[in-house]
Amino acid sequence: MNQDIIAGVPLTWYVWLSAILFAIGVTGVLYRRNAIVIFMCVELMLNAVNLLLVAFSRFHNDPGGQVFVFFIMAVAAAEVAVGLAILMMVFRNTKSTDIGFLNRLKF
Amino acid sequence: MSKFVYLIPLFPLVSWAIIGLANRNLSKSLTGIIASGSVLASFVISVLIFMEKLHNPAAETVVLFDWISVGSFSAKMSFLVDSLSSIFLLVITGIGFLIHLYSTGYMHEDDGFRRFFAYLNLFVFFMLLLVLGDNFLVMFIGWEGVGLCSYLLIGFWFKNIDYSSAAKKAFVMNRIGDLGLLLGILMIYQTTQSVTFQTVFAKESLGLFSTEVVTAATLLLFIGAMGKSAQIPLYTWLPDAMAGPTPVSALIHAATMVTAGIYMVARCNAMFTMAPLSMDVVAWTGTLTALFAATIGFQQMDIKKVLAYSTVSQLGFMFAALGVGAYSAGVFHVVTHAFFKALLFLGAGSVIHAMHHEQDIRSMGGLRSKLPITHATFALGYLAIIGFPYFSGWFSKDEIIIKALENKPIIGYLLILGALMTAFYMSRVYFMTFWGKFRGTHEQEHHLHESPLSMTLPLMVLAALSVGGGFLVSGYVEHNLATVLTDLKHEGDNHSLHTMMWGVTAACLAIAGYWLLTVKDKQLQADAEIDGLGKVVYNKYYIDELYNSLITKPIDAIANFFGSIFDTKVVDGVVNFFGLGIHWLSSTMRRIQTGNVDTYFFAMVISIILILLFKAL
Numbered sequence: 140m141n142q143d144i145i146a147g148v149p150l151t152w153y154v155w156l157s158a159i160l161f162a163i164g165v166t167g168v169l170y171r172r173n174a175i176v177i178f179m180c181v182e183l184m185l186n187a188v189n190l191l192l193v194a195f196s197r198f199h200n201d202p203g204g205q206v207f208v209f210f211i212m213a214v215a216a217a218e219v220a221v222g223l224a225i226l227m228m229v230f231r232n233t234k235s236t237d238i239g240f241l242n243r244l245k246f
Numbered sequence: 247m248s249k250f251v252y253l254i255p256l257f258p259l260v261s262w263a264i265i266g267l268a269n270r271n272l273s274k275s276l277t278g279i280i281a282s283g284s285v286l287a288s289f290v291i292s293v294l295i296f297m298e299k300l301h302n303p304a305a306e307t308v309v310l311f312d313w314i315s316v317g318s319f320s321a322k323m324s325f326l327v328d329s330l331s332s333i334f335l336l337v338i339t340g341i342g343f344l345i346h347l348y349s350t351g352y353m354h355e356d357d358g359f360r361r362f363f364a365y366l367n368l369f370v371f372f373m374l375l376l377v378l379g380d381n382f383l384v385m386f387i388g389w390e391g392v393g394l395c396s397y398l399l400i401g402f403w404f405k406n407i408d409y410s411s412a413a414k415k416a417f418v419m420n421r422i423g424d425l426g427l428l429l430g431i432l433m434i435y436q437t438t439q440s441v442t443f444q445t446v447f448a449k450e451s452l453g454l455f456s457t458e459v460v461t462a463a464t465l466l467l468f469i470g471a472m473g474k475s476a477q478i479p480l481y482t483w484l485p486d487a488m489a490g491p492t493p494v495s496a497l498i499h500a501a502t503m504v505t506a507g508i509y510m511v512a513r514c515n516a517m518f519t520m521a522p523l524s525m526d527v528v529a530w531t532g533t534l535t536a537l538f539a540a541t542i543g544f545q546q547m548d549i550k551k552v553l554a555y556s557t558v559s560q561l562g563f564m565f566a567a568l569g570v571g572a573y574s575a576g577v578f579h580v581v582t583h584a585f586f587k588a589l590l591f592l593g594a595g596s597v598i599h600a601m602h603h604e605q606d607i608r609s610m611g612g613l614r615s616k617l618p619i620t621h622a623t624f625a626l627g628y629l630a631i632i633g634f635p636y637f638s639g640w641f642s643k644d645e646i647i648i649k650a651l652e653n654k655p656i657i658g659y660l661l662i663l664g665a666l667m668t669a670f671y672m673s674r675v676y677f678m679t680f681w682g683k684f685r686g687t688h689e690q691e692h693h694l695h696e697s698p699l700s701m702t703l704p705l706m707v708l709a710a711l712s713v714g715g716g717f718l719v720s721g722y723v724e725h726n727l728a729t730v731l732t733d734l735k736h737e738g739d740n741h742s743l744h745t746m747m748w749g750v751t752a753a754c755l756a757i758a759g760y761w762l763l764t765v766k767d768k769q770l771q772a773d774a775e776i777d778g779l780g781k782v783v784y785n786k787y788y789i790d791e792l793y794n795s796l797i798t799k800p801i802d803a804i805a806n807f808f809g810s811i812f813d814t815k816v817v818d819g820v821v822n823f824f825g826l827g828i829h830w831l832s833s834t835m836r837r838i839q840t841g842n843v844d845t846y847f848f849a850m851v852i853s854i855i856l857i858l859l860f861k862a863l
Contacts, residue, residue, distance in 0.1 A: 168847050242841035 153194035326380030351700035369395035423473015430466030471507030492595030529569020536562030571734025572649030641716030
């Protein structure tokens with residue numbers, strides 16, 4: 140029953156949704172200055188891609204796309220773990236999560 | 247007996263290894279015994295093989311092992327024992343032994359005594375390899391090896407800068423010739439697919455050569471011979487090679503190594519006969535060298551230099567013989583020349599030894615009473631070289647002149663002139679050294695002494711050979727060598743007796759003429775007083791200076807240009823250009839890295855959009 144509903148949604152809707160989510164992620168990365176929010180935006184972009192992959196996988200009857208999604212999720216989890224740890228350390232040292240702290244990393 | 251032929255080069259090689267490795271741990275007398283003994287052992291085997299070849303002149307090949315075997319190409323380490331190689335074996339080991347013996351006396355006070363004998367043994371090994379090899383490659387190893395030993399021994403007293411540059415000069419000039427030889431060998435291999443003498447000189451292989459190819463190949467081989475045997479234009483190294491110890495001059499630069507070129511041409515006689523143009527080149531080069539070197543001999547004041555130019559001149563005679571197709575006469579002269587020239591050099595060494603390393607004949611004179619044995623033997627060698635009747639030189643030289651008159655008369659007449667000149671300069675050096683009044687310092691006169699027995703014994707043996715060698719060898723040359731060497735035959739009138747008398751008269755005239763003109767009451771000139779034509783000749787026609795300005799200086803200039811201008815400006819310039827360019831680029835580009843993360847993100851997104859746009863377009 141649920142499957143039928145999901146199958147009834149046309150592919151273009153998934154594409155549009157993914158595109159919108161991705162665009163929101165990109166905009167967030169570009170405009171926000173809080174590192175944690177930027178992180179979340181990156182996750183948003185990743186998940187937009189994941190959604191698109193799953194949609195196409197279903198559409199083409201090819202499970203390869205779904206396998207790929209699992210990999211992305213695993214990598215994203217690892218990335219978040221490392222990234223948040225770095226952020227923690229940065230926050231302890233600078234008492235701020237503003238992205239501007241990275242401007243020290245120039246030549 | 248022939249199967250033991252490998253022992254002949256083995257003995258000197260082992261002796262070289264022992265002396266070279268043990269060096270200071272060996273006493274001088276033991277070194278002398280090992281070095282001379284090994285060559286003596288080789289000589290004994292050579293004599294046995296020679297005796298066998300005397301009765302059975304058929305060529306035999308002794309294969310030691312497969313040396314190179316690549317695809318269809320194969321070269322064996324194998325020896326060819328025939329009439330030609332066995333007579334060379336005899337000369338090399340025989341005279342080699344006498345000179346080793348002589349050296350034990352001559353070099354006794356020298357610090358490099360053991361090094362000297364190690365080199366000398368190594369030389370004998372390579373020389374034996376050269377004449378024994380049954381293919382061009384083995385001969386080539388020997389050829390290069392003797393060049394190396396020659397270099398080591400000319401520069402034996404390497405602390406003297408002149409001597410070591412003389413060694414380098416000899417080495418470099420020999421390399422020029424060796425390149426020719428190598429190209430010749432490659433050409434022969436390309437045509438016949440073989441480097442083995444007996445295969446290459448077989449009738450069916452020789453048929454593969456067109457006239458042009460055989461002419462080119464033989465000319466290239468002859469360039470090799472020019473370098474090794476000091477012919478125009480590559481002769482200037484030989485007089486300078488006198489920087490080495492006198493026994494070396496006798497063994498390497500008179501009796502054996504320099505005759506390698508004659509050996510090689512004689513070995514390839516079948517090919518040379520096919521190329522009349524090459525024969526003309528050989529004959530004329532030889533004749534011109536014989537005359538040219540003889541004229542330089544007129545004015546040299548250093549006893550060894552006179553003998554050196556005489557060697558160049560006599561080698562010219564041998565090449566003239568080869569060039570007119572009298573191969574056996576050329577080899578005959580190699581043998582007799584080895585006897586009397588080794589004798590003359592060793593005699594000169596004995597004189598130099600007695601005079602405490604004085605080599606200028608202007609300081610000598612009247613030595614015949616002080617050095618009776620040296621004088622007597624030197625006199626016999628002198629008579630042999632000028633071709634006095636029934637001495638060894640007379641047999642071979644007249645043989646050459648007869649053959650030349652038959653085949654190429656102009657060469658023959660020029661060679662008669664050459665023989666006359668030989669008599670002239672040899673008379674000069676003989677009379678100036680041993681007759682008249684002593685002209686050296688009192689100290690030298692006080693120290694004059696006859697050399698020890700180890701030095702005079704070889705002189706006596708060689709003197710005996712210089713007198714009787716002609717009789718001994720002439721029969722062998724006539725009968726046995728014919729199996730290997732095919733002389734050009736001339737139809738028509740026979741000059742023999744007639745010309746023999748020519749040689750004799752020429753010799754006598756020259757001696758008498760010299761005696762009357764020069765020795766009687768002529769003041770000797772110091773270096774600075776020599777002028778006019780004499781000065782030009784005394785300075786060897788300025789050939790060294792000519793080569794210097796024509797070849798050495800331009801090459802130096804080119805090397806200098808590339809070394810100090812091209813390298814520093816162009817090569818270094820290109821390298822520095824890239825280094826500095828990248829440095830400049832990176833110091834400019836690093837300003838892009840602002841540290842502002844927003845900019846990075848923005849650039850990233852824009853770039854991705856651009857990439858996608860391009861992809862879409």
